[in-house]
Every structure is written in structure tokens, then in C-alpha cells.
Amino acid sequence: MESPISILDIPLIQDQIALNLATQDLVACALVCRAWSEAFNPILWNFIRIGSTIQQRRFIRVQESARYRSHARTLTTAYPLSSSLSPSCAVLPNLTRLKCRLNASCQQNEGIVETMFLFIQAHESLITVQLSSLTVDHTFPGIFERCVKDHPSLTSLDLSIRGFISVEDLSKVLNDCTRLERLRLRVATYLYYEDAWDIIPEKLMGDQRNCRLTDFAIDQEHRCVFDPVILQFLERCPLLRTLSLPLSKGESTLISLGPLISAHCPQLQHLQLGRATQTGLAAVLQACSAGLLALTMPVACLNAVPAILAHRRTLMKLDLLTGMGLQSASELFSITNSCPQLKDLALKVKFFDSSRDALGANEETLARLLSQDWVCTNLENLTLELQDCATERPRLPYIEYMYQQLGRLTRLKSLWMNFGKERGLLELSQGFRDHLQSLAGLKDLDRLRIDAVEQASVDELIWITTQWPNIKL
Template sequence: MTSTTIFDLHHLQDAICHGLSTRDIRRCMLVCRSWHTNFEPYLWRYITVRKRLTFNKIKSDFIQSKLAQNASSILSIDSIFADIWPLFQNVPINNLTVLKSPSLSTRIANLTNNQKYAPQTIDLIIASPNLQVLETSFLGHSDMDSKRFMTAIRNHSNLRELSVVAANSVYCKTIRRLLFSCGNLEKVHIQAYIYGYRQAETPERDMQDLLAITGSRTPSFRIKELSFKCQEYHSFNYCLIPTLRLCHRLERFSAPRLQYLTGYSEIADVLSATAKLQHLDMSAIETLGSHAVLFINASVGLQSYRGAFHHTGVKDVYEALLQHWKTLEALDLAGTGADIAASAMIQRVLSRCPNLQQFLAMGPLKRIEPSKAFADGDPILEESDMVRPDASLGWVCDRLRVLKLQFRARIVPGSADGSNMTVIPEQLVAELSRLTQLEDLRLRWVRHKDEKPIEELAASEIEAGQKSVSKLLDVLSKLTGLKRLELRGFGAFIDKEALKKARGQWEHCEWVQYS
């Protein structure tokens, strides 16, 4: 009588191993010889090479034999070393779905290798019929390699996502042909320094290139997400505009940084004809608020928006966003500047957008000079805008899952012994208590410059401040789904016992930080 194991049911084995990490797979291989044999192929699913030590190990004869033995199990290769690709050239990796070579553009030592081994990279793309995601910094090293690369992209039947961060400057003509070659892809990201167009490059020439690549004067591209974060881009109307006119399914768009401000209105006019644009990313540019408004108005039912610093018209940008209050789900305003008008508008957004799930108005912790805070800092919600007598101005975004916010409030003194002193506005605590779906909360308390330093507060005042912050932690403890919590500027008022008690209520808590 024989017993059946998961190794006899391959579909069940694949389903189980799909959810296991590399570390878990290694532990399973230590159980016995049978488990080692059956679990070993899953150890080679995802290959990541980010260290030279790992690269040297892969070059060894033993690992090369293992690669050849488990080639059919390899699904993803992620390497920052360009000279690794010849090692995979003779290995029949038929099931490869993800190929990434990031960071090469920032590693000067790899530029030569990137050019030298470009043909092998292209050969690997051609030899991977199941490839779906491609990330590379290769583009424009030579006309022959560029043409082979674009031909491989154009003729690939399963490729859906392409990211090109060029390691060198590229002519407008090359970018134009690349965009035309991406008509069958769904996601395209291009980042490069682009040379200006030549006199021979005219709209008529565009049509000739289009006919040569697509075979049609009126093709319809399948691109749903186009990120075009190119710097010093002079000739957008020779490659970006013709491409946008053919992207009738475009849903996400990341705007480029243009030298000529009039170009933004031209791009917005083309986008307005796109009936499905719902996601905007303006983070790559610093321009007038009126330009951002053009892009926002070109969207239909805007769902997500990522902003940048605007020299003027900050209020107009928020007003344009509020026109999409019914559909807005994600807002990223980190780094948009500490404009005075932003505070009241933040309160309005939180009070009018019921479907908002992510509101990011605070970036990673970094030091910013006071003189540059207006342009490089994050917007600040003022206490005066939070405290409103009208109850209808309360937050309606009870579906919020991620909230990153900094607020400015004064320490409200209590009695002579420091009791009942308030650090966090009661209105803010009340609003947070209603966010029952919250998973990620990051708050920063910004103090007024004329206030007494925390180091000079009396012991009774510190103790009263701890009680105030403990009230916040008590409220947050009832948000049982909270996974991440960060409190900046509260370090002197954190009661560790109260924090420990609150953390015990969060079943899925990953980490808690305070400073």
C-alpha cells in the first residue's frame, strides 16, 4: 500500500510552493532527501544578483550546472550587472517571465559592459517567448543594437511591461521609434535625456516611421500606462504627441519635464480626447499650478494624483482635484511645498472625498533648510483649520487605509501643575477615531517657532503631555487593523507602557516608530 503525497499532485505542489519564500523553501529542503529533490526547482524561481559576491558564485561550474538542470523553473532574473547575461545565453530558460537590469544608469563602471553585452541581452529577450516584464537601461548604444532591440520588443507576443532608464543621451528619433514599437504593450516607462530633433525630422517623417513600424496610418495602441519622465525634453511634439494620439486606452500618465511651458497645454489637449484617463503623476515637474489644472481637467473620473511643487496656483490645483471628489481614491502631495493655502484645502479634501483610501502628505524623514521648506517641504495642516464649529466639516474619508500627515499645533497649557495640557488637538484625535479601516498611519507634529523648546518644559508639563499622547494611543488601539505607526516629534511625550498596551491590540502590527 502506497501513500500519496503533495509531490504526486503537481498542481497542489505548485499552489503550496507559490506562497513560500526562498527562506521557507530552503527549510523544506532540509527535511529529507525526497523533499530536497522536489523542492529544489522552486529555489531557482527568482534569481536576484545585487552583490558582486553573488555574481561570482553564479559563475562557478557548480551553480552553472544547477542553472542548466533547473532552467525550466526560472521565472525571474534581476541583476544590476550587465556582464551576467552571457551566463544565461546557453541556458534554455523557456519560462522566464521577468527580466530586470536596474541601476545600470547610475553605475558608471557598468556603462562599458552594458554596451559590450547589449547583443546578449537582446538575444535573451528573443529567446524568452513567455517574457512579460522587461526592465533595462539599454538604449541607443548603436543604431544596429537599437533596431534589434525595438524589433524584439515589437515582435514579442507576450511582453506587456517595458521600463527603459537610458544610461546615455538618446536622440529624439530613437525615442520616437521606441514608442511606436510599444504599441502592443500595456505599461511603458521611459526615462532619458533626449537630444533635440533634427531638421529632417518632420511630421511627414513621423508618418513614414509609423507606416514602417505599424503598417497602418491609424493604428490603435494598447498602452494603458505611459510614464514619460524625460528631462530637458525639447521635441515632445515629434514623439510624445503622436504616440498619445494613438493611445485610446490610456488610463495612467506621468508627465514629462518640458523646457517650453506651452507644451503642457498641447499635451493636455491631446489627453482630453482620451476617455479613460484616471491616474496622473506630475511629480517629475515643477511648474505653474495652471498647467497641473489642465491635466486634471483632462481626466475623466480621476482616481489617483501625485503632485509636485507649483510656483503659483496651489489653491486652483486643489479646487480642480475637488471636482473629482466622487472618484478620488489616492492623493500623494508629499514634497508639494508648505504653502499657506494648502492647509485649508487639505481639510476640504479630507472632508469631501468619501472614497479616499490613501492620503500621502508627508514624505520620508529628511532635513530641509527653513528657507527651502516652502518649495521642498510637505504641506502642513494647521490646527486652526482642523477646529471648526460646523460638524459638517468633519472627515468623511472613513475608508482611508493609508494616512501620512503633518500638522502644526501649539501646546495648550493646563493648570499651574501642568495637568490637562493638550499636545494633540482633540479634533484630530476625534477624526482619527473614525478611520476604522486605517492600516498605515504616520503623523508629524510641527511646532511653532516662537514656542518654548521641549527641553525647557517642567517635569509636570512633560507628564501632562504624556497623558495627552496616551489618549491618542488609546484611540488608535481600537483601530485593530493598524499595521504600521510612525509618530514624529512626540518622542518626549511617549509613555512606553501606553504604547505597549496599544500595540497589543493590533493583531497584524508590523512595526511602530517614534522620534
């Protein structure tokens, strides 16, 4: 007679059980019997965190036991010590992810940065590495090159460095990252005073035909100083699909970025920009010929919407929450009436009275917008920060129109609305409360946040939880 099948013989069920167990529960399961030990030990030792002395001793135990260390896939720590990390050999042969944050006291130990990279170099199975707050000096580029340039499996690197670094050093670091697929680089540092920032070594920024980067983000101080390095580096990224330049300040840089994207990054579809004037914004957005799927940027210039709407047929995510925000209701409705693919939308909108709104659109255009239904009915996540600058009462007709359209977003899962005015928050009754019934059809809503000056009543909370069974307030 065949023995019955155990639930542990079905990996999917076993994984679901393990996901709901704390560490001490996994330990208890692994001690039940040999079969349970074989089933739960790989899960128990899959993720290792070093955040205390006890956890550090646990990690040392893993290093010393071949039985356990082969199960480790992820290692995360807030303060790696030399005694914890053994760079001389691959003590965790199947490690695929490393996340590490070096604090100031740890980095007082001489050679800790080199020890960290030797540990990475020894673990050839690593795919993803995240290193935060690394204090570097003139030796860093050489250490980095030996570790990253020829690492066989590393494809994703998140690196935050501080200290003193030259333009030449940054060029060397970027040059060694061309074999990666994803690079997130934060440079919170100072330049060498003797550094000639306007001279970029040609041998460091030469052609790299085998550049594999598809996702590149850089966030740095001294933005304008490093701009030439970044622009030349982007010329070697033909496969780039995601680009983030959140601290971009130079108008000339953005104007140069447009033709560069058009000529060298034809596949770019996800873009995050810092503040930009109309000229710089238009140059960059027009260059994205593949059609943007996601755009994040602060609105720091008037009449930015037309340039954004050039990608209305492809945009799936749009975040304009930071910055001065849209200047009229007509700008909000021109987006919601024109972007059928949108799933994530975050906007700041200032509602003015009729005379001010005419700055955004004339009366005929505004009337046409108010006669159309929103086409972005696939929205799943919506964040609206509404600032009421209107001086006329009763409230403008587009407020009621807006809530009627919100009620049609039946796929909406997350809704966050912040009601503001020129001074303080609006009363809840001046908008959301008056139109609550219009939102009764949002049955898939599971997250709701409303920022207003007064709290909802008990009756309103009962109505919300009844209408939206999955809601989390």
C-alpha cells in the same frame, strides 16, 4: 490500501512551506528523496539571481542542465556578463521575467547591450523585462526594434537609458512600443547637438490604430525638448488608463495635454504630474472625464483643491505630499469631507492662525467644515506632514477636531504623522500625546510612525501596543 496523502500533494500547502525556506533549506529538501526532489526543484530553480561569482556559476549550471533550466521563471542580475548570457538560443525556455542592471564597468565590454537584447529576443516566453542604466549610442534604435517590435509575449517593459539620443531615436523607440501594455521609460541622456528637436518625422509618429498601451510613464531630462514627441505619442494611446509625467515643467505642455487627454485618452484614471500652475492643472484634471481613481502631484499652486475635488466621487488614492503643501486646515478638511472612496491619502498641511486660515476659507465656511464628519472613513493608509505655523495659543479648535475624526477611521492600517513647525519639530505633547485616547478605536492599525522632537514614554508605548495588537512601531 491506499497510501496516505502527502502535504506535498497539495500545491497551496507546498507553496506556503517553500515561501518560508531559505535557498539552502530548499536545496536540503530537494535532496531528501525523489518525491521531494520533484516537489522542491521547480521552486528552487524558479528564481535565479546573479549577484556574485558563486551565483554566476549556479546560473551556468542551470543553462547546461535541461532538468533545471525548464523550471526558471525569473532571472535577476546586477551585472550580466557575455559569458553568462547565451543569446544564440533560448537557454531558459520558460523564462517570463528578466530584471537586469548594467554597471559602468560591464558596459565597457563591446557589444554587451546588443548581447542583452539578443538574449531577450531568443526568449519568446518573456512577459516582463526591466533594464536599468543602459548606456546607448546611435545603434540602439535598430537593436531595440529587432528585439521588441515583434516579440510574441512581451507586454511590460521598464527601460532606463543614458548616453546620447536624438529626438528621432526616441520617436523610433516609442513607435516600437505601441504593442506593449505597460511602458516605463527613463531617459537620463543628452541630445545630439545637431538634432533639430522641433522637427518630428511624420513617418515615425504616424497613426497606430493597434496601440495596446494602458500604462505609460516617462521621466527624462530635457523635458521641454522631448515634449512634442510625448504629446504626439499620447494621441495614439486610446486605451491608456495610467499616465505618469513626473518631470513636467512646461506650462504650455500641460495646457496642450488637457485637450489631448480629452480627445484621445478617454479611459485615463491614474495620473501622476510634476509641478504645475493653476491653469495647467485645471486643464489636465478637467480633461479626465472617466473620473480619476488615483492622483499624485506636488502642490505648487494656491487654490489647487477645487480642481482636485472635481474627482471627489471617484478618487481612491491622493498623494499631495511633495511641493509646498496645502495652505490651511480648511483645505485639508474640504478633501476629507468630500471624498468618500479614498483609501490612500498623503498630504502636507501648514496650519496657520485664524487670520491666515481665512485666506483658505472665510469664517462661515470654516465653521461649516468643522461641523461635518469626514466621509473618507474607508481610509487604510494615511500620511500627514503637519507644519505648525500658528502664532496664537491656545491651539486652534480644528486640531482637536482633526484627532476626533482620525479616531473614526477604524479601517486604518498605516498611519504616519510628521509634526513640524517653522523651525524644527514639534514636541509630541503638542498634539498627538494630548489626543492619544481619541485614537483608541483604530484596532486594525499595524504600522505607526510618529516623527516628533521627543520620544514616547514607556506608559504610552504600553498603551499603544495594548490598544493596537497588530502594531509595528
